Amino acid sequence: MELDAQWAAAWMRDAAVSLSDNRQRLIDLDRAIGDADHGENMDRGFSAIVEKLDADGVPATPSDVFKTAAMTLMSKVGGAAGPLYGTAFLRGAAAVAGKDALTADDVAAFLAAARDGIVSRGKAEPGDKTMVDAFSPAVEAAQTAASAEASGPEALDAAANAAEAGLAGTEPLIARKGRASYLGERSAGHLDPGAASTALILKAAARAAGE
Ligand code: ADP
Numbered sequence: 323m324e325l326d327a328q329w330a331a332a333w334m335r336d337a338a339v340s341l342s343d344n345r346q347r348l349i350d351l352d353r354a355i356g357d358a359d360h361g362e363n364m365d366r367g368f369s370a371i372v373e374k375l376d377a378d379g380v381p382a383t384p385s386d387v388f389k390t391a392a393m394t395l396m397s398k399v400g401g402a403a404g405p406l407y408g409t410a411f412l413r414g415a416a417a418v419a420g421k422d423a424l425t426a427d428d429v430a431a432f433l434a435a436a437r438d439g440i441v442s443r444g445k446a447e448p449g450d451k452t453m454v455d456a457f458s459p460a461v462e463a464a465q466t467a468a469s470a471e472a473s474g475p476e477a478l479d480a481a482a483n484a485a486e487a488g489l490a491g492t493e494p495l496i497a498r499k500g501r502a503s504y505l506g507e508r509s510a511g512h513l514d515p516g517a518a519s520t521a522l523i524l525k526a527a528a529r530a531a532g533e
Pocket residue numbers: 352356357359360363400401402403404406440443444445446451452453454499500501514515516517
């Protein structure tokens with residue numbers, strides 16, 4: 323499928339279903355090393371994005387869909403994740419502004435800008451046991467795919483698989499950012515909830531593209 327505005331909207335809808343299906347799992351992950359609200363936060367935020375798309379219709383470009391997502395997440399989701407994902411979608415939207423459909427290079431540029439937005443807002447580095455540990459490998463995988471002449475959907479699929487591997491890699495890490503960092507060494511031995519939601523969101527992007 324072309325990575326156009328219809329795809330971007332389908333991505334948001336698929337992500338909303340996936341985050342709703344995984345609400346309890348994300349709550350349980352956040353209960354272990356945080357405050358048990360990540361599933362609720364993400365479910366509420368993406369449901370609100372779908373409501374907005376239902377009410378206003380699908381905007382003209384993928385960038386416009388991402389802007390809608392960003393504004394909605396910033397206004398409806400508190401805590402750490404709302405502003406971080408909001409910034410990610412806002413920066414990602416700017417990186418692909420004006421494009422009717424995204425190429426693999428655009429996918430890589432979108433993801434890199436989104437990741438950079440998360441990093442500039444939250445100051446986490448790779449290895450700090452945050453969503454950055456799922457997002458960064460996804461960026462690298464998309465860039466590699468784009469360099470190898472992959473299609474946009476293939477780049478998304480590579481990114482989603484890399485995010486999933488990045489999520490698995492958070493388990494042994496000691497958290498250095500966010501609530502989980504209060505636990506120090508006791509945060510080791512658990513997956514990071516934000517990395518888990520990132521993996522779900524990127525998997526939804528690939529699925530919506532037919533990969
Ligand atoms: P809160 O911790 O405020 O309850 P959530 O539970 O919704 O917010 O989100 C927690 C997730 O946010 C963490 O699992 C982590 O992935 C991510 N996170 C927290 N702080 C940061 C940060 N400074 N940089 C990047 N990601 C962060």
